[in-house]
Amino acid sequence: MTPGLPTNRFGKNWSGKRCLARTRAGGQCQKPAWRAAEGGRRCNLHGGLSLRGKEHPGYVNGAHTKQAIALRPSKTASARRSMRRVVIAGEICSLLGMFAGPHKPRRRVAERLIALEAELRSLL
Numbered sequence: 001m002t003p004g005l006p007t008n009r010f011g012k013n014w015s016g017k018r019c020l021a022r023t024r025a026g027g028q029c030q031k032p033a034w035r036a037a038e039g040g041r042r043c044n045l046h047g048g049l050s051l052r053g054k055e056h057p058g059y060v061n062g063a064h065t066k067q068a069i070a071l072r073p074s075k076t077a078s079a080r081r082s083m084r085r086v087v088i089a090g091e092i093c094s095l096l097g098m099f100a101g102p103h104k105p106r107r108r109v110a111e112r113l114i115a116l117e118a119e120l121r122s123l124l
């Protein structure tokens, strides 16, 4: 409780609008009414379902809606492509080292290099 503030703001003498919902004991709900439901005469407990989508006060631009999140590229797929790029780069370096040696690399090595380069370009 904050010192200095009245402790009975929503007590018997509170003059604001109160919720019109009926309690199981037969009385009326004592909470302040502010929800749009039933002409703005319902409290947060009796005002019905939360507002959805653009109607919700927390909605800004839709970047975090279920639909927007479902359209985002998968982080696992992105990480997998990144790992594959590292593996390809390593294999390319290893194959290029064969050209520095005394023996001429075979055609298969050159063909593998060309295939790796194409795969690497497709992953960029």
Ligand SMILES: [Zn+2]
Binding pocket: 019, 020, 021, 029, 030, 031, 042, 043, 044, 045, 046
């Ligand atoms: Zn209520």
